[in-house]
Amino acid sequence: MSNPTDVVVVGAGPAGLAAAATLGRHGARVTVVDEQQRPGGQIYRQPPTGHTRTGRRTEAGRALLAEAAAAPHLDWLPDTVAWGVFGTRAGLDDYAGPAPAPGRLRLGVHTPDGGRTLEPAALVLTAGAYDLPVPFPGWTLPGVLTAGGVQTFLKAQGLLPGRRFVLAGGHPLLLVVAAQLVAAGAHVVEVAFSQHLRTLLPGPRDLAAAVGNAAKLAEGAAALRHLRRARVPVRFGTVIRAAHGDPELDGVVLSRVDAAGLPVPGTERTVACDVLALGYGFVPSTELARQAGCAVAWRPAEGGWIVDHDDWMRTSVPGISVAGELTGVAGAEQAEVEGRLAAYGTLQTLGLLDADRAAALARPVRRILARRRRFAAAVLSRFAPDPAALNALVTDDTVLCRCEEVTAGDIRRALCDHPHLGTANAVKLLTRAGMGLCQGRSCQPAVCRLIAEQTGRSPEQIGAFTAQPPVKPVPLASLAAAARQHDDQG
Amino acid sequence: MAHYDTAVIGGGLLGCAIAWHLARAGTRVLIVEKDQVNRHASGQNAGSLHFQLEFRMVEHGDDAARLAARALPLHLDAQRTWAGLEAALGAPCGVALRGGLMLAETPAEVAALDRKAALEREYGLDVQVLGGPQLRELAPYLADTVRAAGHLPGEGKANPRLVTPAFAHAALRHGAELRTGHRVTALHRDGGRWRLSTGDGRSDTADTVVLAAGVWTAELAAMADVRLPVFPVGLTMSATARTAPLLPHLIQHVGRRLSMKQTAEGNVLLGGGWPAKLVTRHGRTDLDRNPELRYESLTGNADAARVVPAVMRLPIIRSWSGMTTLTPDQLPLLGPVPRRPGLHVATGGSAFTLGPTYARLLASTLLGDRPDLPLDDYSPARFGALNFV
């Protein structure tokens, strides 16, 4: 099916909104697809239509949403899942030319009205990131949530998902969410931060990088002050060891860790709570890009596998650009700037912007980006979780793949029985870890860490679960309807 | 460097099963696998144990069907072999033989079903064409559009995740050697033996060599200066989320591409020959890249599933592609390669369903026994005029 769309932007977070608005302003016909009901992505999340808004959106978010709403040539497809990109891999020879012909890329989408395709000349993928799941005994109990999930409750519905909260993890978002919870009237019993405070204090290099990024640092510092004022204990060098309760969470075990981040035996203590919010960082949502064939790179400090790109944000697949968290987790401001850059690159590919003008428009954007990247490299990287420390939280009985109920012990045994196996895909095939409804999102990092520990192989050798369409579950009936639609049109 | 009685190239179902038979008989066997055991077709397939003729065998008219039917003796053997396989290997393989149904929805399809069943009965395969209340009672889950079905009680499924590793384990237990992550890059005669080299500079010798290299078989044969008429095809599979048991049988369709079954875990698997696009690079097929999934295949396969309405509400959670080998006459390619003493090949056909049978027959040839089924119809010699110098 053909339609008059030049570019499809997947994701309406800061990266997608900035890309779409910039593209539209320069004359490209844009369709924005997002599985959420309303634009905004994770950080500028708006409540669903019909609900009253309770969260507070930042100035930047408001401005960006307004800019996108005002941009010409923009078509919105809310409640729509982009599940597969077709026509990019076979016949790589065909891609010798610089510009993809219109209709070359085919995007399968599942809309509330059923399945269909969009066939743009270019795609900008801005699918964002999701919370890094961290398994430990009891992590699958009801009441164990991610910090991002708790925040979503707050932002989207103005709801507190419990009464007594413990927050544990190693990402600065933990402090922000804890402060938001306190502000919303929740009882935060404790914030357990896995790193030791001294490893978090900025060095001279970081201070240089922080110039121009003061707002970001200030956010964390303000959150910490807020918590201190509310007398919420924030303990550094402390990790979650277990969650208890039947059928629901009623308490957690915390313990101290040594300088290497490994638990110190004998320091365990139990804290009563009904919600545990975990915040260890984010994993870029690379699955659609990987499914399309875009090359990826392993960048542990930026969330793991990220999508490779050139300095116009173009991936290895002609016609496909990326922006935001799937190029490395670095926050909303960087996502927005990358979105604009991806737009300038795409506009050149489409012939809507000449190289000189694009370079001129990109110059201020690149300056901001360079500053953001320095900051991300120097400061955010020290929050990257250490694989050995995360593995130390896992016992043999700990379920890694909750969909298929595969434990760490199952995977260790499979690797012992089959010493000739050592890739993520091989372990998936053998154990079913990653074969469930979440399509491996919740277990892949932990499974790969375990394979690395057991086999001594590198993350590059172990790889990721192959990303296949549909990258999100799609009802069989929707796919079948799409087949009939194609038949009807010959 | 080491010397073996037999070197088996390929760690798929065929390679591992052949090695098991040979090792069990006390010979010295090496399996060389360029990736990991079960990494390719043997681990990617639908796991159907279909002993009726498949859609692809009957879709091109009666003459083609008659030709394809020459593999039916293997189907009959395979039916017996699978029933005893788990006991023989001492390992679970997910074998469940609860019957298979080949569906027909139009009068023309019903007629095709009748002709097919008649042909199968000639070979001793007891396929009954059911319709009306008898069919509804056996398979109440079928859509009203289904008029008749060819029923074979011994059909079913096995678990491709388990079968080949089980063969590999059994072979290792009997002393076979397995070398994974090593690609055979050269194969030639050297003083009455075969010498095979792997990329790392290592080379070994063997009295006999079995090419069980799936879609790479032609590439390996070419190293021995033999052209084999085998072609790679890309195929598509999809899986739904798990659900409560709803589909006890193997489902196929006589008039279109469809295979459907429910795994022990509860996922419904869809397949049946929907193509995936082979990747080409510089104008040539690149067998080292997985074929590209086609939108039309995913949606077409989903549409074909309408014969079981209850599955339509389930979410598809993943799909994948794989490659398998076809021959020009759709029959297996099994046996000694003419004018290459000691070189054997096993590929082509439905080599999951028929794989254990191919392996047993080829192993008995290698061990110098007379195979208990005639293999002439499947022998590489049938392409002799064309291919062997």
Ligand SMILES: Cc1cc2nc3c(=O)[nH]c(=O)nc-3n(C[C@H](O)[C@H](O)[C@H](O)COP(=O)(O)OP(=O)(O)OC[C@H]3O[C@@H](n4cnc5c(N)ncnc54)[C@H](O)[C@@H]3O)c2cc1C
């Ligand atoms: C749960 C969570 C909470 C966060 N909280 C904070 C915070 O408090 N402060 C802070 O500074 N940063 C926070 N971050 C980080 C911040 O949200 C990101 O830096 C920023 O939103 C990244 O923007 P983005 O455009 O790359 O992606 P996102 O904002 O994540 O937007 C991606 C969008 O793509 C859509 N999408 C993804 N895949 C598909 C698909 N296949 N089909 C259709 N649509 C799709 C998603 O629905 C989403 O709307 C949070 C992140 C997460 C995941």
Ligand SMILES: Cc1cc2nc3c(=O)[nH]c(=O)nc-3n(C[C@H](O)[C@H](O)[C@H](O)COP(=O)(O)OP(=O)(O)OC[C@H]3O[C@@H](n4cnc5c(N)ncnc54)[C@H](O)[C@@H]3O)c2cc1C
């Ligand atoms: C999607 C799909 C669905 C299918 N469904 C069915 C079905 O339902 N029923 C059925 O009967 N059949 C089915 N098949 C076919 C069946 O899977 C194959 O016929 C069977 O698995 C072939 O086994 P094999 O051992 O010959 O090949 P493979 O499993 O491909 O093994 C060959 C091995 O050789 C190795 N190799 C190749 N070259 C070299 C080299 N130079 N050096 C070392 N190693 C090498 C490869 O790495 C590979 O592991 C299906 C196939 C596919 C792809």
